[in-house]
Amino acid sequence: MITTIIAQQMFDGKNIIKNQAISFDEQKVLAFDSVKGAKEIKVPGLLTAGFIDVQVNGGGGYLFNHDPNLMALNAMVLAHSRFGSTGLLPTLITSGIETITSAANVIASAIKQQVAGIVGVHFEGPHISVPNKGIHSSEYIRPLTESEMDIYCRDDLGVKIVTLAPENVTAAQIKRLTEHKVKVCLGHSNASFAVTQAALAAGAVGFTHLFNAMSALTSREPNMVGAALLDEHSWCGLILDGHHVHPATAKLATRAKKIGKMMLVTDSMSTIGSSQETLEFDGHKIQLANGKLTSQTGQLAGSALDMITAVNNARRMLDVSLEEALRMASQYPADFLGLNTSTPQLAINANADFTLLNTTNNSDLHVSQTWIGGKQIY
Template structure:
């Protein structure tokens, strides 16, 4: 199968005269001259988006319906907005739910369900002070039981969000030794304690600025550590509600190129007509373009990835290429998957998105392919 878009952005440069040959779900060849019939595509083709924090989609939440069907609904829903790889995210739960989620993700990986790159355990090892809508009854320090789950080798890429208050540097090092991606968040920790976690191997921060100790003139705290350490990636929710555009711009300028990545923290409403749902005692409603609990708290987001890309261009004044990379190439680097996803290159998965442009300059998703199969 050969695809010939009007323009191709491969993650590094733009091409106006290239066609992509796909064989067995992989990019087999990128050519200028071809003599076989091809699929002509009107638009710019870019690498598929990668979302490392996805709580749900298609009307289903991974916490509520921890099944293969839910994972497939999530992939289908987010493919509508350009996501081709995601980490289904389990929000703070008891040990039984963690084990159940691990078993389902293991099955998805074994069955090679397209779009599932691994799993993100956001909690339960957080700070109650910065819990957000997470259930305080389940927030706890990490134990051997959880470590065994996170260190399984059949879950794809495993990411955990932890607070320094609930885990030791030695435990972080143990996780890293077992190839777990350790991110920090939902924490009221002081700067010095955050730095100890980074030195132990933590390499990321979950939804920068939100649910973490803030930067002040005398106390850098977690935000200060996230912005000042060039080794760490930081996810950011660019929906205009979680972070003020001016604050987001400060983060973009502070972080080295490639270290600020777009995430959605999306809930079940994405790709569905759902307007409200219950979660752990919270009645959550969709109010225009944000999700709010009956307590007034933000509760995840109603953000999709193409909107995050458009918002990056508007809020941060990033180039089109940089906005795409923040949604694809850079998260692939965080996950250690940069040779297989996040770019359009020979040998990589045939994960790509065809974009059209509106009269106002914003982009929309026309088609999405995952491993060469059209999902939207």
């Protein structure tokens, strides 16, 4: 079935266009015009490409670490679609080999079955630094062995990200991962500037939640944060909830980083799209209060951030335009993942993944409808 939406406004990735028609089937965008025989819908608000979140620990009451199954993946997609996300990389926090294997197997199944919204998988750890582990369990932190390498190098997992600490992984291992189409991100690390640069030279292409759980920029040692901001070729994920990074620090970093290389991520836990206010993870009792998730020790424990809130925060905290905030949630993650030929641009033959935004009384945007693969799921 072909559907034509006539949007009050549409953002195509470059410009906001008024009263624009877009026609699509159950997979792709077909035309920027009405198509004969199509079901025609007029909608108020701003239609834009769906958001892509490269770091999603959970949603809808499910945590991927605890529930590496298709039911959990579907619940996560549905939960995040309420906030404009149409593409997720379910993220597995530092775990034992059995959990990593289970997670990989269910992702492979989701990719094979073309489960809506599942783009690939993000393995955050276990090859990280103990001093900067955050809430990751030191019990599972370990060197990268052939057992894990075999999993990461599988070709049935969609887009693959591995976050690691370069001081604990060799340059040869990073190169091998990249040769098997793994996006190597650096994070949960105490690495020096020189070690970080060596990892970038070996093929690392990103930094996981910039500033958080990584060696800080100082006057005499740029460390990982300095290397991340200076490098023109890598991408940085930014948790813009006002808790993980001070707004002024985030603003400064965005101005320093090359345009197109700073992307919004949520690092969200199971509370998103659910009534859940407490959860347990690896012995940590985690409490949601005032939009912030913390363990009993006071540590940040993932986030309660959703993508549309991140977009609103980008406009407010970073002082960027609406168009740039939307690109930070859609185009830039797609560029990072190598998906820019299919999504999230609103273009002919692009995936029919988009979201409809409307404005609240305080000028913030909220999501009113979301389509994935041409099907309205919210």
